[in-house]
Amino acid sequence: MFNAKVKSEVLKGIIDVVSPLVNEVKFNITPKGISLRAVDPAHVAMVDLEIKSDAFDEYKATNMELGIDMDKFASIIRLSTSNDMVNLEYDEDTNRLIIKIGNLVRKMGLIDTTGMPDPKMPNLNLPAKVVLKASELTQGVRASETVSDHLALTVNKDDFELFAEGDTDTVNLKLPKDLLLELDTNSKCKSLFSIDYFSNMIKPVRGDDPITIMIGNDNPIRVEFNIAENKGHVTYLLAPRIESE
Amino acid sequence: MTKNLVNPNNTDALEFIKKNHTNKPDKTMLILAGDCLIDYKGRARSLLDWGERVIMIKQDGTLLVHQPEMREPINWQPTGSKTEFKIKEDKLVLKSYIKKPPEKMKIKFRNIKFITAISLKDKAKLIISGMELDFVNQIINNPSIIEEGLRVVKREKPVKSGMIDLFCYDKNHTPVIIEVKRSLANISSVHQLRMYVKDTKKDVDKANVRGILCAPKIPDMVKHLLLDYGLEWIEVERKIMLPDDKQKTLKEFAE
Numbered sequence: 001m002f003n004a005k006v007k008s009e010v011l012k013g014i015i016d017v018v019s020p021l022v023n024e025v026k027f028n029i030t031p032k033g034i035s036l037r038a039v040d041p042a043h044v045a046m047v048d049l050e051i052k053s054d055a056f057d058e059y060k061a062t063n064m065e066l067g068i069d070m071d072k073f074a075s076i077i078r079l080s081t082s083n084d085m086v087n088l089e090y091d092e093d094t095n096r097l098i099i100k101i102g103n104l105v106r107k108m109g110l111i112d113t114t115g116m117p118d119p120k121m122p123n124l125n126l127p128a129k130v131v132l133k134a135s136e137l138t139q140g141v142r143a144s145e146t147v148s149d150h151l152a153l154t155v156n157k158d159d160f161e162l163f164a165e166g167d168t169d170t171v172n173l174k175l176p177k178d179l180l181l182e183l184d185t186n187s188k189c190k191s192l193f194s195i196d197y198f199s200n201m202i203k204p205v206r207g208d209d210p211i212t213i214m215i216g217n218d219n220p221i222r223v224e225f226n227i228a229e230n231k232g233h234v235t236y237l238l239a240p241r242i243e244s245e
Numbered sequence: 246m247t248k249n250l251v252n253p254n255n256t257d258a259l260e261f262i263k264k265n266h267t268n269k270p271d272k273t274m275l276i277l278a279g280d281c282l283i284d285y286k287g288r289a290r291s292l293l294d295w296g297e298r299v300i301m302i303k304q305d306g307t308l309l310v311h312q313p314e315m316r317e318p319i320n321w322q323p324t325g326s327k328t329e330f331k332i333k334e335d336k337l338v339l340k341s342y343i344k345k346p347p348e349k350m351k352i353k354f355r356n357i358k359f360i361t362a363i364s365l366k367d368k369a370k371l372i373i374s375g376m377e378l379d380f381v382n383q384i385i386n387n388p389s390i391i392e393e394g395l396r397v398v399k400r401e402k403p404v405k406s407g408m409i410d411l412f413c414y415d416k417n418h419t420p421v422i423i424e425v426k427r428s429l430a431n432i433s434s435v436h437q438l439r440m441y442v443k444d445t446k447k448d449v450d451k452a453n454v455r456g457i458l459c460a461p462k463i464p465d466m467v468k469h470l471l472l473d474y475g476l477e478w479i480e481v482e483r484k485i486m487l488p489d490d491k492q493k494t495l496k497e498f499a500e
Contacts, residue, residue: 043494122499146464149429196462220498239493
């Protein structure tokens with residue numbers, strides 16, 4: 001059983017976080033809230049999202065799973081504006097999700113969740129931690145997009161650095177400790193990442209909101225931030241790229 | 246089962262085909278060579294005048310027409326097409342048709358050099374290493390990656406300013422030049438495509454020639470330039486991106 005009423009922008013936030021990575025997602029519904037975990041088809045990135053029931057204006061649920069086609073879901077929610085209230089209700093008889101936006105009723109078929117995996121979050125050794133405002137990072141990433149398809153992130157004892165290099169052009173962003181909200185590392189840590197994947201991961205975060213980044217050496221990166229006014233939490237993992245040499 | 250017939254007349258040819266292909270419970274492949282005229286009607290129309298070619302009808306109904314030269318078939322019918330043979334006005338006529346997408350091809354023979362009917366078994370899957378699977382090959386195998394109704398006619402077609410990756414026709418029979426970049430698309434890619442389109446307009450003597458730039462990633466600035474020049478782009482979705490040797494997966498870090 002699932003019946004909830006929530007502001008459209010909360011759903012748009014979930015869609016922005018999940019859909020760049022994967023299209024078919026299993027939503028785990030409990031009385032306390034919704035969670036999901038999915039890996040992209042190339043197995044390069046993982047998203048883990050939890051959203052508490054108090055992010056919703058109304059929320060009533062029992063333990064169940066909903067298989068959602070994110071493209072379809074996104075095209076429906078796009079019909080609403082951010083402040084619209086959206087009503088979601090699971091229809092057991094027809095196995096559909098009934099989405100109500102104002103007077104519009106849209107019934108959406110669900111995906112069979114049997115066989116949908118529950119990916120495990122790998123245990124990673126990521127000794128360096130940086131917390132910074134999203135806006136500090138997005139500028140560097142946007143600059144890197146026209147230069148290369150990958151970037152290097154380095155955490156030093158006193159600063160956090162983003163570097164991208166193309167055939168003839170480079171981008172360098174160095175943020176000293178005092179421009180960061182937090183910097184914690186015992187040694188220098190550096191890893192390379194695909195700009196495409198990385199930029200999709202940080203795109204949903206509002207400029208002023210903090211992003212937590214954990215890096216190791218040639219290890220996956222762990223990116224964390226809150227959504228839905230801190231009532232939702234997102235964790236991303238992105239596998240690294242190997243150095244060209 | 247292999248059955249051959251050399252230089253048959255129409256009646257013998259039709260009887261051979263009925264006996265060894267149409268009436269065979271096992272699916273058979275038919276290969277014919279002869280002087281033929283090909284009338285195709287699908288989302289476009291084409292007429293290939295009399296000429297000697299090899300026609301191959303595969304066990305799933307796919308039909309290929311190969312001229313004596315060049316690598317790519319000059320025309321084809323998709324998998325699932327149905328074939329019918331008859332004699333009309335003293336010529337052997339092959340009709341191949343399919344409903345979805347709606348395509349019809351009529352091949353008239355005025356001379357048949359040989360017919361082979363053969364039943365082949367092949368369940369092997371091609372194993373390709375990361376570097377070999379080219380995005381260009383993916384487009385050739387499945388042109389609907391770019392758009393529905395696109396037909397790839399030539400790969401690596403030389404023009405005055407260089408070599409076109411893919412020369413195609415769209416469903417309106419407008420020539421389409423496709424330039425594929427394996428990594429980031431940049432401004433020089435746009436100029437390259439622009440020159441190819443210009444050269445092609447002269448070669449085919451048509452005012453309307455489309456140019457499409459395909460790349461995994463196209464920066465906004467490059468997109469604006471493409472728009473200014475009346476060119477198009479397609480950013481390859483992650484799902485069909487090339488396997489990337491330099492990108493690790495999360496599986497490598499699991500316990």
